[in-house]
Amino acid sequence: MSGKLLIKNGHIIDPANGLDEVANLWIVEGKVAAIGAYDGEADEVIDADGKIVCPGLIDMHVHLREPGQEWKEDIESGSRAAVAGGVTSICCMPNTGPHIDHAGIALQIIARARQVGLCNVHPIGAVTKNLEGKELTEMRELSRCGCVAFSDDGLPIWHAGVMRKALEYASSFGFMVIQHAEEKQLTAGGAINEGWVSTQLGVSGMPAEGEDSMIARDIMLARRADARYHVAHISTQGGVALVRKARAEGLKVSTEAAPHHFALTEEEVLGYNVDAKVSPPLRTEADRLAVIEGLRDGTIEVIATDHAPHHEDDKRCGLSCAAFGIVGLETMLPVSLELVRSGVLTMPDLIAKMTANPARLLGLESGTLSVGAEADVTIFDADTTWVLDREKMVSKGKNTPWHGKEMTGLVTHTVKAGRIVFAEGEVRG
Template identity: 55%
Template sequence: MNSPFELGSVLIKGGRVVDPANGLDATADLLVLDGVIQAVGRLEAPAGCAVLSADGLVVAPGLVDMHVHLREPGYEYKEDIASGSRAAVAGGVTSMAAMPNTQPVTDDPSVVGYILERARAAGLARVFPVGAITKGLQGQFLTEMGLLLQAGCVAFSDDGRPVTDSGVMRRAMEYARMFGALIIQHAEEPSLTANGCMNEGLISSRLGLPGIPVESESVVVDRDLRLAALTASRYHVAHVSTGDAVQAVAQARNRQLAVSCEVTPHHFSLTDEAVLGYDTDAKMSPPLRNERDRLAVLEGLARGIITVIATDHAPHDEENKRLEFCHAANGVVGLETLLPVSLELVRDGVMTLADCLAAMSCNPARLLGIPHGTLGVGQAADIVLFDLEESWTVDARQLRSKSKNTCFHGRRVKGRVKRTLLAGKVVYDGV
């Protein structure tokens, strides 16, 4: 016999409920019946309903991470959908958008179906496939966006690679607009990146490493914003890293264009100084920038220009990371450190707790057009309970992800996920 708890019915009592989608930040109880949020307020448990105490905890919408590499199909030795889902829920993430640079690439409905099936089998978190913009991520021929959307895709991107050809990008935007779909660009000009492997500046000179200039990102964003204006399409810059790109997005938003951008925790919390020891866990694309760019990104968050925090969770095995700096793979894992590192923004006075959580819940959910990231009555009860004050030290070996390539190993952080619920069922218990 299943307990009511296992059936997704529970009263979450006495927590600080922060639901940015509904402008709520107050001590309240939350009643979940059959996996759906029934009521928020001062409540009594119906007969037979389980009660979960949230005393001293924040009760927030399950986090929505719109930029995740789950590596399945094709690279299951780095991560698979099950291990990525375990990492997600340990980090409070209940919905994630899975980037299409798998093998095969998510450029065909059959791959979308496979990912959804594997996510269902894992049963821990919701996975929303992002379809490729071009076949095989080759930057030439557009995918069948309509069919991919029908199959379950929520946006389009060639992430990992930029769409460099302006004509292809224009047609992709026009095509996506027919469906109201979001185009997500990995903004990078390959001829400016060339063989660069870190930010171009004082530190790259000192280390004798080839650099990647800020313009590698900003020239692509500038071009794309013009194309977004031309096509009146929905455009989103992935993992923005430079003040110039943030400023360009700000101007476009002032002109009422439907453009947005996201930042990763590593780009707003670290600089290229992290590369000083040639640590390949500080190697990613785009690279960690200098303090001036980091401060510009913080200002972008504070001013609501950057409306999304996303991890760019990019698992890599040791074999691909334990290499000479320039030869190591790009990317870091991030699902399990997303929340505590982002909460530093709140403690540092950059954002309110509600705005910070919005950037990881309702804001990305709206961009993807998915009905999550909210604690509204009638919504699926995807919920995270966390302790705002608990301090802990990030330990790469403790991560649930198959890959341990975190750039936050040894960092003292504050804020710890205690429980994660998906449709009212506990999928992570860290108590």
């Protein structure tokens, strides 16, 4: 957009540039023009006094459902939910219908996202055709058409031989393979974590070993292939320990945690709460604390929501048959801010896990307030409290375990390429 936007007197935190100070942020012609002094008059001013101003958040794990399941979410509703949550760049997973396993679909998603024009949408290409785990996709072509990483998320790349080939092939081009780590032979039929809650409820469980064993296998394969391997939505104590050890060894292994895995435990499903049913499942308190320790010591570099919208019809059918998934875009920031309030992370460290770190892993240009960068900016009040009402959420998916819960931390403005796309609780455009 043309013109000059001044974000005045905010507490600017930009981990990519080590910035942590109260200053003015000037945006000219959609780009960051200056931080601090600038000679000129603003066309529009946002008073950010007492607020935090940071690069637009990046969520590298989102299910947009388009094409194929637009009644659950689509590119427009997902983009709107993103900016309502302060997120200006999302990576969308390939378990759509058709899958993102050929260039045409990737191009179609990017074109539609540009038309919507609210946030950056970067597709993640499938590793195998039809997510069947058998035949590799044309990763190189998918990459040329805008895919920023590769995954069969929704499903694991279960076949060890195929995973080995995928890692070797991806490694020769520097592509990152993102694994939904789940050994189905251990988790088949399970709906929630295997443990005392599954016993109490009489519902089949998914043991932590289902996740741990696949991460262990993959790390061996990644070591052999010298490949970039990223564990999606890590949820277990054992998994975090394996990733920590691999990183200490110098392997190109990384991981992300979803807010529900560091904020909630399996006890959330007591009462057969289908909105707390997710894959991997909410785990034990020991697992939750291990994820928090992983975030604290840097083993887990990224916070990503695994935003998985479902229609009510897919959820309201009992715990065993309900679809897996929790929506996350609109609760990512307030839920994650608890890590700062409880002293686990500093504010800059938290913001880095939602900006600079995913940008670095994926080679994105966003996630920074460097002068000259596209002006994607999130402004939030870290202390404002509000109550989440699922009916007021922008996402079509209302499947959140936080309905009716008090949230601390409110996004007041989202700016995309210099344009205010969210303010006063409303998405604009």
